[in-house]
Amino acid sequence: MENAKPGHTVEFHGLKGAAHLNGTQGHLVRFLKNEKRWVVRLDGDEYKTVNAKPDNLKRVEPKKVIYQNPLTGQYMTPTSTSRPVTAPSTIVNGGIQALHHTVLDTYHKLKKGGIVVSFGNDYMFAIEYDGPHGSAGIYGEMVYVDKNPLALRVVRERGCQRANELGRNFLAGETIRYIDTTDEEAFFGLLMMYKQHLSTQGYIDVKSGLKLFNIQLAK
Incomplete structure (x- = not known):
């Protein structure tokens, strides 16, 4: 968990009291200095967070999101963009x-x-x-x-x-x-x-x- 920052995607592992979260992912929100734990917002539930020790988290790449066209049912991965908005x-x-x-x-x-x-x-x-x-x-x-x-x-x-x-x-x-x-x-x-x-x-x-x-x- 070196160089971890809020917004990074992490995966839970080695949890005992909440073993059902092992293998699931979330996003770092903030680090609690006194407790030495990260507040992690769980993927799939924008309102639920878990406080986890750094040893129970590992950095991972975000899962690629695949979207389904609601009209045709076709699955597609939207293209990325790197061209910034320059319009006034x-x-x-x-x-x-x-x-x-x-x-x-x-x-x-x-x-x-x-x-x-x-x-x-x-x-x-x-x-x-x-x-x-x-x-x-x-x-x-x-x-x-x-x-x-x-x-x-x-x-x-x-x-x-x-x-x-x-x-x-x-x-x-x-x-x-x-x-x-x-x-x-x-x-x-x-x-x-x-x-x-x-x-x-x-x-x-x-x-x-x-x-x-x-x-x-x-x-």
């Missing part, structure tokens, strides 16, 4: 409402296409606009990368330098507007607000490798 972006700060109004305003200007909103290199959400609903509201589809290690792993598997590369892949062929914010509270507050109104059938967007959700946005 607009900086938007000023709180949740400023970001939200930018998302709505982008739809009214583009009608079709989408928006990628990012905070730093590691977090982003992207929305592809499908059309209007209600009073100035929007139908769309959304993917996102938040602090969930399973979502962050997709970024690493694709070889991305920034998470919003996956937003570009998701919106391939569409007119895209890129928004950056340095307001962490606003970004994650807006993402949480949007996540409360998502619906999904468990589909994976093959172009980005991220979970695909339906979304309705309103003023």
